[in-house]
Amino acid sequence: MLPGPALAAPTEADWAAAVAAVRRLPADARVLLVCHVNPDGDALGSMLGFGLGLRRLGVGRLQATFPGPPELPEPLGWLPGLDLLVPSVEAYPDPDLVVCFDAASASRLGELVDRLDTAGDALVLDHHASNTGFGRLHLVDPGAAATSVVAEELLARLGVSLDAEIATCLYVALTTDTGSFRFEATTPAVHQLAARLLATGIRPGDISRRVFDTRPFGAVRLFGEVLGRAVLDPTAAAGRGLVWTYATLDDLARHHQRPYVLESLIDSVRCTAEADVACVLKQVGSDEWAVSLRSKGAVDVSRVAMALGGGGHRFAAGFTGHGDAQEVLGRIRVEVDAALIAS
């Protein structure tokens, strides 16, 4: 599947409709916040930051959740607002409003997807260019560096002022998706948002150390092994180069590590100078791999991911692959060649 027509930023009418959907909630309304499966810092941070904002507005019956097992990656297990979280099986079956965060498609909501139909209204906050337009109300800005950019603007339009707890959540989300302000989407507006968040008194050094720079020693050893088997294919993508590696469930077990530790593995692979495209295959089942793709710009990896059933952005994307690692890689190679950007 090729990307559809370019998505435009939300209009004033879109913002007004979203504000009205929150403002017209009755006093005893049940609001369900949902983010994408296997939540990352942006999914969880934008959801919890927005949830804390709704709580300040007086929304009392408020739940936050995500599909799959109710386990958090350790680096995110300390965020403010975690008391809003419930396991997906306990989520309101028919909330008055469901709000979705950082999910490009309904399938990313897993078993919670039915809430799009059972809820009184469905509002989608996202920033994926590949967003499919699911839900009724859309605040989808493909120009936004993170979903938290959209969440903060909606909070401001609802009259919620930032406090340190909300800001911590939104800062984690913003730094996750901008690679700590290193990626292309790091606009002046991103730094202005960061300034507003820091002005609440939060400590960026502490937050970054907890989220990005802390991992168990077993994970350090695991990275050593998995990086040691990385392969560079300089002929892929018409000579732009592809570097890749994989980690199995057995690798995790041998080093006594949980899957979340592999989320940052792609960052150690993508720095390879000789490759435009970097790829990490993380085994999640006997024949199933969570695949991370990164590009330096010659290849649009969102096209690769979408062609293989996933999604994402031009420089960062992913999908779920089936078969053995070599089979999945073979499919990636074909799509990488097709997704070369004409220069």
Ligand code: AMP
């Ligand atoms: P990751 O490599 O997991 O950090 O994901 C990079 C980007 O790809 C993120 O923007 C994700 O939202 C997107 N992505 C990853 N996996 C999938 C998937 N299975 N389906 C759709 N989008 C995905």
Ligand code: MN
């Ligand atoms: Mn995400």
Ligand code: MN
């Ligand atoms: Mn995001």
